[in-house]
Amino acid sequence: MTVTVTAVEVHDVRFPTAAAGDGSDAINRGDYSASYVELRTDAGVTGAGFTFTNGRGNELTCAAIQALAHHVTGRTVEEIFADPVAFWRSLSADVQLRWLGPEKGVIHMATGALVNAVWDLRAKLAGKPMWQLLAELPTEELVASVDFHHITDAITPDEAAAILDKGLIGLDERRAGLERDGFPSYTTSVGWLGYPDDKVRALTRQAYTEGWRAMKMKVGGPPADDLRRARIIREEIGPDALLMMDANQVWDVDEAITNMTALAEVDPYWIEEPTHADDILGHARIARAVTKLTDGRCRVATGEVAANRVIFKQLLQAEAIGVMQIDACRVGGVNEVLAEILMAAKFGVPICPHSGGVGLCEYVQHLAVFDYLRVGTSLDGRMVEYVDHLHEHFVDPVRTREGRYLLPTAPGYSSTMRPESIAEFRFPDGPVWR
Amino acid sequence: MTVTVTAVEVHDVRFPTAAAGDGSDAINRGDYSASYVELRTDAGVTGAGFTFTNGRGNELTCAAIQALAHHVTGRTVEEIFADPVAFWRSLSADVQLRWLGPEKGVIHMATGALVNAVWDLRAKLAGKPMWQLLAELPTEELVASVDFHHITDAITPDEAAAILDKGLIGLDERRAGLERDGFPSYTTSVGWLGYPDDKVRALTRQAYTEGWRAMKMKVGGPPADDLRRARIIREEIGPDALLMMDANQVWDVDEAITNMTALAEVDPYWIEEPTHADDILGHARIARAVTKLTDGRCRVATGEVAANRVIFKQLLQAEAIGVMQIDACRVGGVNEVLAEILMAAKFGVPICPHSGGVGLCEYVQHLAVFDYLRVGTSLDGRMVEYVDHLHEHFVDPVRTREGRYLLPTAPGYSSTMRPESIAEFRFPDGPVWR
Numbered sequence: 001m002t003v004t005v006t007a008v009e010v011h012d013v014r015f016p017t018a019a020a021g022d023g024s025d026a027i028n029r030g031d032y033s034a035s036y037v038e039l040r041t042d043a044g045v046t047g048a049g050f051t052f053t054n055g056r057g058n059e060l061t062c063a064a065i066q067a068l069a070h071h072v073t074g075r076t077v078e079e080i081f082a083d084p085v086a087f088w089r090s091l092s093a094d095v096q097l098r099w100l101g102p103e104k105g106v107i108h109m110a111t112g113a114l115v116n117a118v119w120d121l122r123a124k125l126a127g128k129p130m131w132q133l134l135a136e137l138p139t140e141e142l143v144a145s146v147d148f149h150h151i152t153d154a155i156t157p158d159e160a161a162a163i164l165d166k167g168l169i170g171l172d173e174r175r176a177g178l179e180r181d182g183f184p185s186y187t188t189s190v191g192w193l194g195y196p197d198d199k200v201r202a203l204t205r206q207a208y209t210e211g212w213r214a215m216k217m218k219v220g221g222p223p224a225d226d227l228r229r230a231r232i233i234r235e236e237i238g239p240d241a242l243l244m245m246d247a248n249q250v251w252d253v254d255e256a257i258t259n260m261t262a263l264a265e266v267d268p269y270w271i272e273e274p275t276h277a278d279d280i281l282g283h284a285r286i287a288r289a290v291t292k293l294t295d296g297r298c299r300v301a302t303g304e305v306a307a308n309r310v311i312f313k314q315l316l317q318a319e320a321i322g323v324m325q326i327d328a329c330r331v332g333g334v335n336e337v338l339a340e341i342l343m344a345a346k347f348g349v350p351i352c353p354h355s356g357g358v359g360l361c362e363y364v365q366h367l368a369v370f371d372y373l374r375v376g377t378s379l380d381g382r383m384v385e386y387v388d389h390l391h392e393h394f395v396d397p398v399r400t401r402e403g404r405y406l407l408p409t410a411p412g413y414s415s416t417m418r419p420e421s422i423a424e425f426r427f428p429d430g431p432v433w434r
Numbered sequence: 435m436t437v438t439v440t441a442v443e444v445h446d447v448r449f450p451t452a453a454a455g456d457g458s459d460a461i462n463r464g465d466y467s468a469s470y471v472e473l474r475t476d477a478g479v480t481g482a483g484f485t486f487t488n489g490r491g492n493e494l495t496c497a498a499i500q501a502l503a504h505h506v507t508g509r510t511v512e513e514i515f516a517d518p519v520a521f522w523r524s525l526s527a528d529v530q531l532r533w534l535g536p537e538k539g540v541i542h543m544a545t546g547a548l549v550n551a552v553w554d555l556r557a558k559l560a561g562k563p564m565w566q567l568l569a570e571l572p573t574e575e576l577v578a579s580v581d582f583h584h585i586t587d588a589i590t591p592d593e594a595a596a597i598l599d600k601g602l603i604g605l606d607e608r609r610a611g612l613e614r615d616g617f618p619s620y621t622t623s624v625g626w627l628g629y630p631d632d633k634v635r636a637l638t639r640q641a642y643t644e645g646w647r648a649m650k651m652k653v654g655g656p657p658a659d660d661l662r663r664a665r666i667i668r669e670e671i672g673p674d675a676l677l678m679m680d681a682n683q684v685w686d687v688d689e690a691i692t693n694m695t696a697l698a699e700v701d702p703y704w705i706e707e708p709t710h711a712d713d714i715l716g717h718a719r720i721a722r723a724v725t726k727l728t729d730g731r732c733r734v735a736t737g738e739v740a741a742n743r744v745i746f747k748q749l750l751q752a753e754a755i756g757v758m759q760i761d762a763c764r765v766g767g768v769n770e771v772l773a774e775i776l777m778a779a780k781f782g783v784p785i786c787p788h789s790g791g792v793g794l795c796e797y798v799q800h801l802a803v804f805d806y807l808r809v810g811t812s813l814d815g816r817m818v819e820y821v822d823h824l825h826e827h828f829v830d831p832v833r834t835r836e837g838r839y840l841l842p843t844a845p846g847y848s849s850t851m852r853p854e855s856i857a858e859f860r861f862p863d864g865p866v867w868r
Contacts, residue, residue, distance in 0.1 A: 018530075027536075029529040054533035057501055060494060060540060067491055095463040096452075099488035102461075102683070102711060102739060105539020106494060150710040153687040153719075249536070253587040276584040277536060278744045280714060281751055285587075305536060310712045317715055 002076040003125060005047075007040040008069035008114070012062045013417065014055060014427040015358060015390055025193050025218040025248040030054030032358040032390060033427070035061035035110070036417055039072065039117045047121025048416040051109040051329040052357040058427065064110030067097060072114055077122055084145040088115065088335045092147070104307035108332055115333025116363070120413035130413040131369035134334075135171065139164040142374075146339045147309075154313045160342045167374035174373050182404030183368055184214075184383040186244065188356055191217025191233060200229055204236040211402030214242035214269070214383060220250035223259050230266040239267070246272040249305070253282040257289040264293050270301040270323050277305035283320035301325055304354035308332070309339045316347040323381070327354045328363035337367055345375045356387035361398045362414035365405050393421035436510040437559060439481075441474040442503035442548070446496045447851065448489060448861040449792060449824055459627050459652045459682040464488030466792040466824060467861070469495035469544070470851055473506065473551045481555025482850040485543040485763040486791040492861065498544030501531060506548055511556055518579040522549065522769045526581070538741035542766055549767025550797070554847035564847040565803035568768075569605065573598040576808075580773045581743075588747045594776045601808035608807050616838030617802060618648075618817040620678065622790055625651025625667060634663055638670040645836030648676035648703070648817060654684035657693050664700040673701070680706040683739070687716040691723040698727050704735040704757050711739035717754035735759055738788035742766070743773045750781040757815070759788040762797035771801055779809045790821035795832045796848035799839045827855035 014033040033055050039047035051061050071090040080087045091111040092103055100107040123133045134142070143161050190203040200217070207215060217233055219226040226245075233243055245268045251259060256274035263271075271290060275282045287300040299322025306312050308331050315321045324344045326337055344351050351371050353364035361384070368384045376382065384405055391397035395418055396410040408414050424430050448467040467489050473481035485495050505524045514521045525545040526537055534541040557567045568576070577595050624637040634651070641649060651667055653660040660679075667677055679702045685693060690708035697705075705724060709716045721734040733756025740746050742765050749755045758778045760771055778785050785805050787798035795818070802818045810816065818839055825831035829852055830844040842848050858864050 027527070027529070028533060030533065031530070054530045056528070056530035057498070057534045057541065060498055060501060060534060063497055064491070064494055064540070067494060093461070094490070095461070096465070096488045096490035099462060099464065099739075100491045100494060100540050100543070104712070104741065105541060106498070106534050107491065107540060109534070150686055150713065150716075152689075153716065252584055255586075276744045278538070278712075278741065279584065279748065281748045282584075282587065282744075305533075307538065307712065310710045310716075314713065314715045 002078050003041050003043040003045070004076045005039045005072050005074065006042055008065070008073050009038045009040065010062045010065050011036040011422050012058050012427045013422055013425050014058055014433065015425055016432060017389070018055065025220065025246065027248040027250055028054055033058040034358050034417070035065055035113055036422065037065050037113050037117050039121055041121065043125070045121060045124050047117040047124065049113045049115070049117030049120055049333070049413070050359055050415060051113040052360055060106050061109050061113070064106050065113055068094070068110055068114055072118065077118070077125065080118055081122065084335060085147045088147055088332065091115065092332050103310070103332065108308060109330060112329040112331055112333040115335055116329060116413060116415060119334040120415050124412040127411045129408045129410060130366035131373070131408065134366070134370040135373040142338065145335050146342065147335065148339070150310050151313050151339060151343065154317060155343050155346050159346060163342060163345050163375060167377055170377065171373050174377065178369060178372070178407050182401055182406045183365065183372070184379060185386040185400065185403060185405050186214035186216060186242065186383050187212045187403070188216045188385055188387050190215050191229060193218040193221055197229065197232060201232050201236060204233050208237055208241070213403060214244065216244040216246055216272070216385070218248065219245045219259070219263065220247040223262060226259070227262055227265070230263060234266040242269040244268065244270045244272065244301070247274050249273045249276050251275050253279065253285055256286045260286070260290050260298070261293055264298065268298050270299050272301040272325070273305070274300060277302065278307070278311070280311065280314045280318050280320055283315060284318040287320050287322065299323055301352065303327060304330065306330070309336050309343070312340045313343060316343055316349060321349060324349045324351050325354045326351055326364070326367060328360060328367060341367070341371050341375050350381035351376060352383050353385065355385035356389065358390045359394060359415060359417070361386060361391065362394050362396070365398055365408060366413060369407065393417055436512050437475050437477040437479070438510045439473045439506050439508065440476055442499070442507055443472045443474065444496045444499050445470040445856050446492050446861045447856055447859050448492055448867065449859055450866060451823070452489065459654065459680065461682040461684055462488055467492040468792050468851070469499055469547055470856065471499050471547050471551050473555055475555065477559070479555060479558050481551040481558065483547045483549070483551030483554055483767070483847070484793055484849060485547040486794055487543070494540050495543050495547070498540050499547055502528070502544055502548055506552065511552070511559065514552055515556065518769060519581045522581055522766065525549065526766050537744070537766065542742060543764060545766040546763040547767070549769060550763060550847060550849060553768040554849050558846040561845045563842045563844060564800035565807070565842065568800070568804040569807040576772060579769050580776065581769065582773070584744050585747050585773060585777065588751060589777050589780050593780060597776055597779050597809060601811055604811065605807050608811065612803060612806070612841050616835055616840045617799065617806070618813060619820040619834065619837060619839050620648030620650060620676065620817050621646045621837070622650045622819055622821045624649050625663060627652040627655055631663065631666060635666050635670060638667050642671055642675070647837060648678065650678040650680055650706070650819070652682065653679045653693070653697065654681040657696060660693070661696055661699070664697060668700040676703040678702065678704045678706065678735070681708050683707045683710050685709050687713065687719055690720045694720070694724050694732070695727055698732065702732050704733050706735040706759070707739070708734060711736065712741070712745070714745070714748045714752050714754055717749060718752040721754050721756065733757055735786065737761060738764065740764070743770050743777070746774045747777060750777055750783060755783060758783045758785050760785055760798070760801060761788045762794060762801060775801070775805050775809050784815035785810060786817050787819065789819035790823065792824045793828060793849060793851070795820060795825065796828050796830070799832055799842060800847060803841065827851055
């Protein structure tokens, strides 16, 4: 019995977050939005996926999904997963559309939305949450899902298979641990750049009381302000909890090194996006400087805007990152994220997925759990970002307890949005935007 | 007297080139297209710009231009050029749209189209061809046109100013030389991957007869085919003419090194895009290998898909390229190309602009001439790509003589398309597409 995708429906959904200062940082001030896609099938099951954007321009990623949709409509789930790389390349290497990336920006984010919808559909048909579907797949099928084109100088299919085979050992124990304790996470809700000092202090205190022992603040404002806000958070959380910083690419390379020299005082655990997302050599220089400045206590993290597996490959090869922040829908969806997770394991760098926005927590919890269960196999240095926004719009929202994500149990990728939310926030005709 | 942009008009123009095999290579098979923009003004003069795409998806770059247009409409030319970086950032760093790049792909190509249209407008108002407008600008104004954000670790405003000041020496002699002899170029029309052997031989012979002494072929097919075709061209052009190769990113890093080991036999002058456009470290490894293989005779070239100045910066810092192939409309237009041209000079790498497609020859001749006159100051290793397609659709088409571009003389950036061509090839309603 085959399941055929009969139609691809795309919705431009936007939440008016900019006015509140939520999500404000050194570079972005956005209305969190989703280019949301539903794959209708002849089996009555719907696959849901999306890519996340920052408001204006969400119509472009929606249009890009429409431009790629003909590669999905009419295909069967069985056919797609019989040759997953061929399917993935039909989207990522379309002989005309590839020029618009290649494998980056609008067109690649659209690929991610469609690819994730296909995987959500498969997980729903299998009756398993995505993390479980992935963790239980045979090694050869996981390896066959990865496009190794342009990354064979960093990882080969044989190396990937060896990592995945090894990941089968102890998998049941790790799973039992997660079912009992949940997955470690950290919160970014305390220190957006748009928040005044007293709000930062109050939110930090509240988060600490709720059990969070790792918090991230935005930096990249005037250096004196960054340091003042960092001291407030450090005061509130004491010396043992982790304090992470995120500059959202605003600094030049030498500026990043100068500013981190001052911020080292508050013992940061990582500096995220210290400079332009494409600057692999710059990140590597900053990493060397920060390691020296802090005796290796502080590391460089990046990934939410890393365009594709080729950028991640180089960040690892250049020893530019000590934390790899995969994103679920910036790159070409599950298939490409698998490549990234496997490379991180090969290079011994822990994964702490990028999250927040709208729906990103829902997505990435599955990826982090799969990584731990089947690839990375250790929780050392692993945590998922958590931001307490917009979960109410999802059918299967994330659940947390004392600073930890609880394992999702519903079938699928937790990517299905509530129809009422789509109707209310659809741009430009939903009631919120009219 | 000020000139105000009163409206931004966007046209989706596509030429049905895919069927002929023109422009076919290892990755692309496209209908050469332009997302074409016209800036209407209250002075009766129209600024024209475009970005080049490969057919399907041209509606996405057109929509992205529309999404950015509000940053241009209503502004005066005087205001824009009073603070050019502020203008450029209003497009490239829009707090919501930046997420869709950043500074790459669809949204950045749209920036390029608009920025180029603004410069075309300015050059027309000044009554000068773009190369002349740029070459005659005071050093401080050229420096003020460059956004040095994220590249100060490679070049500072002071270093740029020193280069531009030095470029004033001997400028008149260089200009007289170009007026007499034209600018060196090479042809890509002989060796598209879609052409059979006898067509390659015939076209090569014809080009040689016409005066061309540098020719580029596509590689990246089966290695034996690449070598056979390369031998045909080398036979026809003799040992002294230059033979360049272009793999259009199809190879993995080690594969590129292996294949170039075989192709070294025909003495290639450069290997272009040997691997993924984002792979700076990969290009650097290939460059080291190819240099060794050929005693430094063959170099690595890339740039037509380099997303922005940060990628070019790293290609130079990593010594990954011996030829820098700037593109006029892949990056954010004239302002960003200026940054790239200045960095190339700082690192001592010659510029050979990417061309072909539709309208790219028209654009880049101005950039190459400006580079030679004011920045690079030498013709050693400098040539502009030439492809003999679609020039008839432009009001001020390129003119060549014996393998050299003749200096443009009409005011503007040669980017204005003929209204009849727009009407005929407009997608989807032009007669050609109906």
